[in-house]
Amino acid sequence: MSTLAQYGLLLGLTVGTIGLVLSLYALARAIGKARTESGKDVPATAGQLSRDPVWVRYHARYYGYALLFLAFDMEMAYMYPWAVVYKQVGLVALLDMGVFLAILFLGLLYGWSQGALRRQ
């Protein structure tokens, strides 16, 4: 199979899944519509009708990790091609990536020491 045909197949799977879901929805719709009744569409909060809109500025306490993750994650972009040729290149590759990872690890250690690795 050519690579383009492979991508076509993946696209086909995506479209097919959407089709499956849509037909399920259509079937459910054919069985009946949800009845509009008072109180039913209010988000369920354990017996009280919740009233405030909850879409407010949410405090994600893990933002210290998130900042480090944004940068640290990038390392993966380099590691995959490296891993593929690792055996072929040999020791140089190990040293090369060793230096790269050591540099990144320093950043991690710095973040750790500054308290980025905790709930803020």
Added chain:
Amino acid sequence: MTTAVLLLLLAFGAYLVAVLENWATSGRFQLATPAFSALALLGRESVLPRKPDRIFFEVAPTLLLISAVLAAAVIPLTPNLIITDLATGALFINAALVYVLVALIMAGWGPNGAYAMIGGWRFLGQLIAYAMLIVMPITAVVMRAESLLTTQIVVSQAGLWNIVYQPVGFVLFFIAAMALAFLPPFDLTTAKGELAGGVEAEYSGVRLAVFRLGRLVLIITLAAATVVFYLGGWQGPWLPPWAWSAIKILAVTAIMLLAGRYMPRIREANLLSWCWMFGIPLALLNIFLVGVLVLVFS
């Protein structure tokens, strides 16, 4: 043809996962229960919350299912039984499964409910914890196989399965895979006792059915990925390759589903700090060890 067969197998596998999950939660092994549950969900109303982000609310279950199905597409059951043997298969699994996060964020934000929203953002924190532990062990696997092809990865384990060759990587990957599938004890995002269902709380009827289906496919896909990366895929004596794949996948699924029953849910703070303070250094160590081993044995 292969695609059709594999999709049927995937559906069948998801059904078996549902049976296993029902067994793990209710203690009863009933083959018919998931079928009834699915039909019942189809027949029940699917309530749309007031003032939702309608697009998110509708797209989330579908996206979850799509991402799981696409990830399954590059997993081989036998050397030839694979939907598409992508040249970057090992990376593609990651790429597809990241959209689980997107789906959960959408499902959390969509209904405009407090429990769901907290559940959705919690999963982002969970991703930040587990993501590196998915990709780094896979890198080590790729180092040994010298290829991102999933079939090649299985072939590379002919002599020795990766679970023996790089046990640290296996443990990290397994834990991270459970976290990715938000299985207990990592079910922070759908926690029943803490968030009354979290991101699932507002879904009902057919939308819930699609959401659950996506989750089941996700679990079996991750189990299959574990088998491919660490348990030698279809390899094994006596039995035909497909049988080995099936046995291993179901065994891994059962362990994934059962393990969480015997411990309380992890704290989000602990998950994050343990993954970053122990997990990532261990994953780096694993890469280094595998690097040395690969050089020594080549």
Added chain:
Amino acid sequence: MSIELLLALITGAALFGVGIYGALSQTNLVMIMMGVELILAGAMVNLLAFWRYLHPDNPAGQMFVLIIMTVMAIEMAVGFGVAIARFRAKGSVEMEEATELKG
């Protein structure tokens, strides 16, 4: 000249234009960063198209794309770092207020 290349370059140009519009028109630091992301994405498309249609035998083209991806990640990390710091200090990441509240 190939249509594919032209399509890719036009896409890149369009993303670049949308990004410029966003970066200039938005008042909020985070939104400005989105504009910058789009500008970088536009550059990325161009580079990849050049690699694919002009020098497919030279992997350095792909290397450039990787570097741009890195730049995007770094820009986000630093940008959000600054956003957090500003928000803690001023309670706002609106750029208009950055000029009006110097010091």
Added chain:
Amino acid sequence: MTAQMFFIGFFGLASVWFGIVVFRTFSMVRSALALLFSQTALGAMFLSMQAEFLGVLQIMMMATEMSIMAIFMVMFMMDPGGLGEMDMTHQKRLSLGAGIVAFVAAVAVAVFVDWGPIADVAPDAAQQTVDLGLELLGRSMLIFETAGITILTAMIAATAVAIPPVKRKPSKGATHHEH
């Protein structure tokens, strides 16, 4: 028109459309996720251009990064739900003008420059990854290591700016969140 051409155009269009949605919606989460899908469409476009490794990488990396962007949007935007339909732009005309000028100029360059001979065949997908790996460890090694240093700098800068220094206090009755 080949299928490849169609998909390049299709995903390019999708990418641009999502890019426009970023600045047209009031809901900040929608805005961030629109950027995410813009980048995903770009990844799919890369795949159509037979750059498999980069395409998949783009699809993967941008999903996590833009999701993190979503949480920062929700943290720092005034009305993340977009309920107030608040206009948060300034110098709109100028920006629009600049955007259009940039677009037209770039297109003009694309159309009028002679790009030389077009290569029809891209290397095999598996080969691309290998080539890229060899490039990383060969000619571009310094670039690669420099990228490492840059990432380190970014990590340090972000942490130093954003994280209040750890208070070394006699931790009695302190919160147990700290390690």
Added chain:
Amino acid sequence: MITGARHGKLSGLRRLLATAMARDLKVFVIPGPDIARAHGLDINAAGLQMVASPRHASVLLVIGAIPPALREAATVIYAQMARPRALFVLGTNALLSPLPDADMTAELSQRDLIEGVQQLRQLFSAHAFRPDISDFDAPVLQIRLEYTCPMHPEVIQDEPGSCPKCGMTLVPRETQANMEHAHMEQQQTDSGTDVQMASTHEHQHMADDTPASVVYTCPMHPEVVQDEPGSCPKCGMFLEPREVKSESTHEHQHQHQHMADDTPAPVVYTCPMHPEVVQNEPGSCPKCGMTLVPRETQDTHEHGDTDSHANHTGMDHSAMNHDEMDFMSMVDVTKDLPRSTDGLPMEWIDAPFGPFFPGLPGGLLLSLTLDGDTVASSGALSLTESMNLLAHSPMDSTDFMEQLANMDPLTPVAYRLLACRALENAAGINVPADTARARAGALERERITSHLGWLTLFAQQTGFDWLMRRAGSLQLKFQHASLEQIVALKPAIQTLIKRLQRTLLLKSRTVGIGRLMPEATMRGPVARAAGLHDDARSADQTFTTLGFTPAGRKESDAFARLHVRLDEITHSLMLIEAAGAMESPTLLPVGTASGTGDATVETPRGPARLQLTLTHGQVSAAQLETPSTPHLDLVDPLMEQQELGDALVAVGSLDLSPWSSQQTFPQ
């Protein structure tokens, strides 16, 4: 017929779906699974599967007669269930208005439950779809539309329009129309004394021990202060309770108004990192050592006891006076927001957790203010209206005992014993030693049952499936076990405890969570986990002869509480064996005696004390102190600044019973 059926004719595919629905019954239990188990019901064994969200449930199972406030909450749950839905009521034939008529009723026993489920299945397969259905509606579901500015949540008006502060278009927001009503009714039935709203988040006041009373004030109009809950005469909002030092209520209020009106705002000093640190003089922060910065007090902040968070903001006049309406300043918006511990001014949301929250005791309502996933402040309120201690005065002594025994379904024996002891004490009856021993045995059995029930709830909260199953089934087995059965169950308990000690993540989940300051008011196992050897059984002759020693731990966190309860289970087993008999307490005849009686019983949650006056064999006055009432006040300090999951574990570790509350009669 099912009032909650779906619309449509039952034919073809629908028939198949109805059959499937009958096989797949998902149930939401009211007031909660804990009550179900306390009544000896095993819901899973009956073939029903419990779910956490009403959206996933097809059956609403109501256990026993429930008080009006809970009925209204149950109505909301019922309304939020997707059709087809059925109402299944156990143990009462009374109308549960505003809930609709029950689709199925059964007695409160496992056998009847199982039979009821069978009939329910038939009902579903026959009537899941009906052509003749009508919408369900109830006053409690009414929603009133109000309009609010997304930026200025304190701007609330009944009409659409634009915000007077920033000119933005107001967005509609829904609010429960008779929210006030629900709470009013609650308040009245509770005779105004035992609404336990833990004072929300003012620690300066928390710290000093002056007796406090609750007044109600409007979050928008701090000058509105009244003694009763209700709605604000100015804006109609639900008034928020707040604690006021009782001796100075009036003065305080007066001063408050005065300052808000015309005095220039005084300067106080606060830590930029710890906004809760406020003092009148410059200096450094006691928490982090930073130099305090001066801050002008704003109207809502100045006394520190108004709930400025409730409306998300302490919005103020500067924003109102903002003259350039075209540009909205985010600085203005965030300026007066309460700062989180990390210094970021975020918006807070109010989310109710309860009264039917899967990880909390049924009937307990926690109103949490959440800063992200962290609890900024909380209020705990029991929505169960306990019946009046004396239904009428004077009251027959046997009736009184029965009534007290029925008060708390979680620990009936302990309260029955308490009533017996107090009555016998008042009548001057000496209880024979063997009866006392048998009663002690029954009390200890209930302690084991109750602690196992707590373990089950804890397991449910933390998603610890195995423990939930194991402890739940043991609880059911212990409930009415005979002496021999208890001896036979002993190894099972020992295995359970041993496995808990080896459980992964259990320690990290509980250590350091819910730590209480030593000066907090603690009772029972909570106190014993804090190193206080405070156990009413120590003073009891019967128990000392049985060889009782109180359990104890020092750490005063959830881990210590868990272990104290496990130790107590072991001790109780020993005590039961030593007592050699178990008998539910029955009242010895008090005749027409008169006198005052006083008794204290160590219930599984701590000591309960009953003082009563007996006049000619009839109870004429009584006063009850229960352990859960003071514990409700601990909820807010325990949850404060905790991650949501931790906060819930912390509250769970207190083992609150919403059903028993402190009362005095006559008042």
